[in-house]
Amino acid sequence: MGTQSQTFIDAAALLTRGESHRVWSLIVTIFGDLARREGEGISGAVLTRLVGLMGIKPEATRVALFRLRKDGWIDSVREGRGSLHCLTQLGRRQSAEASPRIYDAERQFPEYWHLLVSGSGEQTGRGQLDSLLLTGDYLPVGAQAVIGPGRLPDDLKGLLGVEADRFFIPGWLHDQICPPELMAQYLALENDLRAVLERLHNAPLVSVEEAAALRLLIVHSWRRLLFRHSDLPDWFFPEGWPGPTCRSQFRTLMDLLPVPELSSLEELR
């Protein structure tokens, strides 16, 4: 670790404190950020160096890669004395789906949202609500209602339905969407991203590899929180939710630490 700059060490410490990142999840972030298009791959050597900069041992990386191959996310081929790893079609599709939510400077949401309500008794649409929840597009509100994006579906059959461009969201639903623990983690991320920004502004530039590792730690810290709640407009979240601030800091950091050319990382080997 003696080869690392103080700027990198300080910034990485901020982004990895609290809890250790799960290695397989970190690798999903890395491929999603650096090599999510068909034909792109990362050599085992570069991958080991990048996760090594994040404090992760080569053995843990091998275990994680094994798991990701087993789950059909990653393909590995021998290349000379090492390996080349790339996302499978499944991995590329999932990365592409997650990408706008992570990288968009501003989330686009439908103007209208709809609320579907069942009754409490038999034959009042409760089974229908359960089916809708399985699609993943709906937010449950107690046992009798769900909220979904867009205008009312055409065939509501047994459900009471209403669409509007704004709902009044009560405190308990704010807390269901973003519980106090997650809110605290968002506030911590806001502070950490601000601190990383300050360090990058005041310190000399980090190396290409450090810049890549730092970028990936930032993407991963942001993605971890994002995917712990439903993808909803800001007005669904508790007052003071720093999601939009974090997104803006994230975008600034992405511009400061642009995605590196894979070839430039490979040349450092």
Next chain:
Amino acid sequence: MGTQSQTFIDAAALLTRGESHRVWSLIVTIFGDLARREGEGISGAVLTRLVGLMGIKPEATRVALFRLRKDGWIDSVREGRGSLHCLTQLGRRQSAEASPRIYDAERQFPEYWHLLVSGSGEQTGRGQLDSLLLTGDYLPVGAQAVIGPGRLPDDLKGLLGVEADRFFIPGWLHDQICPPELMAQYLALENDLRAVLERLHNAPLVSVEEAAALRLLIVHSWRRLLFRHSDLPDWFFPEGWPGPTCRSQFRTLMDLLPVPELSSLEELR
């Protein structure tokens, strides 16, 4: 009954068939229609003759008046050899409140309606829903939601709220608002009012007293059904609900049988 015209006998038979009207409720209709303003009263003699035309015995009228005095609806004072009955302030207020719903040619409703939803757990606004239902302004939708007229209230505290100019109402809620039995009674009323209209168009005019009794039977038959469901726009009701047709027939009959001068009824004594 030998003094009654065939037109009246036929029409009254249509309007009283099925189930007998409760006398106290009929008397409430009579005062609400003929004497709902301050200073207006109906003599015991006229009241007995009117309800007599509807097939009700003087003894039943005395019992009903006793009950209505006890409930604070009716005041009775001696007047010469008989009594004069009139609505109390409470009775006038309640009659005035019910009046637009009964007599308006077209019901006016707010353009917007709102839906309030609680959660299923503790501290998710369920007690608040119960309080709202006690106001009588809300329609329950299962155990977790209510619908009310107008825009969203200012302070929703623990409730999820949404307002819209139209909701999609499922079949089970249509049936809760207007159950099949009530729907059947509406369809029967539509037929009966049409038949009464035909008889009045084809037959010689009935007497002043018969016209009054017929008018009151019509008001009562209409009011009985109206107040067995919530006061809601047509789109809340099952498909084929003849409420608007009945209202239009009712208005035509009210014009054919205008409210009689109380003095003209008293002169017939």
